[in-house]
Amino acid sequence: xSQPIRLDQLTLAVVVVAIFxxxxxxxxxxxxxxxxxxxxxxxxLAPWLAVALLPWVNRFYKLFLFARxxxxxxxxxxxxxxxxxxxxxxxxxxxxxxxxxxxxxxxVIALGYLLGQWWIKKPADRIVRLLGAVMGTVxxxxxxxxxxxxxxxxxxxxxxxxxxxxxQLFQAQTAAVLVVAFMAIVVLALQRAQKK
Amino acid sequence: MVPIELVWLIIVLLFGLIGVVRGFLKELGVxxxxxxxxxxxxxxxxKITPMLTKVAVRVAPNxxxxxxxxxxxxxxxxxAFVSYQGQTLAFEGAAVKGALGVxxxxxxxxxxxxxxxxxxxxxxxxxxxxxxxxxxxALSPTARMLVPMMPPQLLAxxxxxxxxxxxxxxxxx
Numbered sequence: 282x283s284q285p286i287r288l289d290q291l292t293l294a295v296v297v298v299a300i301f302x303x304x305x306x307x308x309x310x311x312x313x314x315x316x317x318x319x320x321x322x323x324x325x326l327a328p329w330l331a332v333a334l335l336p337w338v339n340r341f342y343k344l345f346l347f348a349r350x351x352x353x354x355x356x357x358x359x360x361x362x363x364x365x366x367x368x369x370x371x372x373x374x375x376x377x378x379x380x381x382x383x384x385x386x387x388x389v390i391a392l393g394y395l396l397g398q399w400w401i402k403k404p405a406d407r408i409v410r411l412l413g414a415v416m417g418t419v420x421x422x423x424x425x426x427x428x429x430x431x432x433x434x435x436x437x438x439x440x441x442x443x444x445x446x447x448x449q450l451f452q453a454q455t456a457a458v459l460v461v462a463f464m465a466i467v468v469l470a471l472q473r474a475q476k477k
Numbered sequence: 478m479v480p481i482e483l484v485w486l487i488i489v490l491l492f493g494l495i496g497v498v499r500g501f502l503k504e505l506g507v508x509x510x511x512x513x514x515x516x517x518x519x520x521x522x523x524k525i526t527p528m529l530t531k532v533a534v535r536v537a538p539n540x541x542x543x544x545x546x547x548x549x550x551x552x553x554x555x556x557a558f559v560s561y562q563g564q565t566l567a568f569e570g571a572a573v574k575g576a577l578g579v580x581x582x583x584x585x586x587x588x589x590x591x592x593x594x595x596x597x598x599x600x601x602x603x604x605x606x607x608x609x610x611x612x613x614x615a616l617s618p619t620a621r622m623l624v625p626m627m628p629p630q631l632l633a634x635x636x637x638x639x640x641x642x643x644x645x646x647x648x649x650x
Contacts, residue, residue: 311577460635463588464642470501470581471646474570 298421305417309404310469312397313416317462319393320420324427327386331378338381342371390424408472415465422458481611482620485598489590496586497579504585506566507557509643511592514556516636519629542607549600550608557593568647592628599627 305313343365351361372381404410496504518525526545533544560566573581602624605613616624625631632639 314580456631456635460632460639464639466581466584467505467643467646470505470573470585471568471570473573473577473581474502474568 294422294425297425298418301421301424302414302418305420306410306414308394308397308413308417309401309409310412310416310465311401311404311409312394313413313420314466315397315401316390316393317416317420317423319390319396320423320427323386323389323393326389327382330385330389331382334385335372335378335381338372339370343368409469412465412469415461419458419462419465422454426455478611480617480620481598481609482617482623485594485623488594489587492590492593493583493587496584496589497582499582499586500572501578501581501585502570502572503565503567504582504589505568505643505647507560507589508585508592509566509640509647510556510560511589511596512636512640512643514553515592515596515628515632516640518552519633519636540607542604546601546604546607549604550597553593553596553600557589566647595627596629599624599629602627 346368347361347365350364351357355361372378404413529545529548530541533541537544572578601607601609602613613621628636
């Protein structure tokens with residue numbers, strides 16, 4: 282059995298994971314640990330949030346247009362309303378909704394990173410930084426796994442690889458990443474336990 | 478009937494709570510024992526299974542699957558019991574306080590729950606749930622998706638490394 286691999290996605294994955302590893306080194310493992318649940322929750326929450334917020338986004342968009350076309354200060358209120366009515370909604374198609382969902386997903390993930398930046402102090406020593414790099418790699422991998430098919434679905438080169446199942450390969454990769462994350466947490470926990 | 482994945486999840490969460498109460502230093506000792514046991518089982522499975530089948534043919538010829546399932550469940554449960562009870566392989570050190578400590582405790586407890594309940598589910602599924610009187614066809618899509626993610630299948634290539642890592646961390650401290 283053979284499976285196609287998307288080469289450009291692989292390159293993207295390597296670059297993203299490397300960037301996240303570097304970020305993790307700068308931020309330390311505690312900040313990265315806080316970001317991890319947001320990376321996992323973001324894609325779950327985003328579709329629901331997108332549907333829930335869609336009417337409000339379109340309403341506020343029209344409200345903005347209403348103000349821009351004259352708003353309450355105008356003499357011809359009906360004309361302004363007619364102009365606003367003729368403008369299509371900001372998000373009116375399925376593709377637009379998906380893009381909005383991706384944007385919300387990235388916002389949730391960014392929130393996780395910002396909260397870590399605000400609440401947790403800078404890493405004090407090198408071991409915390411190195412563990413942060415490990416956890417950053419895990420976060421980067423999770424982000425790639427979750428988002429790459431939504432953000433980068435086309436324009437790829439296919440190569441045919443003989444193997445049982447690509448899904449098995451990805452499953453093994455995920456397992457390896459989770460094992461590494463567990464090891465990093467154990468090292469940090471034991472380091473903290475030793476300090477007392 | 479309660480879905481099997483929900484039962485599994487509840488058991489894992491209970492182990493998480495146990496972890497919060499016991500602390501990660503004790504929980505890591507359990508993790509070490511469970512990982513070593515799972516490594517031994519997956520490594521010697523090729524020898525264990527034929528022997529087990531031979532014994533089952535003699536002892537319970539009409540209930541081969543049930544006998545084998547009982548063996549795996551008892552093995553995992555007894556190992557878990559021994560690793561939790563009495564003199565354990567607890568790691569040395571002082572408990573970490575605060576939210577971070579709770580996180581470490583909860584995380585290691587959940588990992589132990591995953592290792593124990595997940596392994597039992599895996600072997601029950603492989604033998605067709607002989608002790609539960611349910612069939613694989615009755616499983617929900619979520620349960621079918623989760624079964625390949627159970628420790629004996631998902632972690633098999635990494636069990637040796639994790640075992641060596643945990644023993645190393647236990648010894649060097």
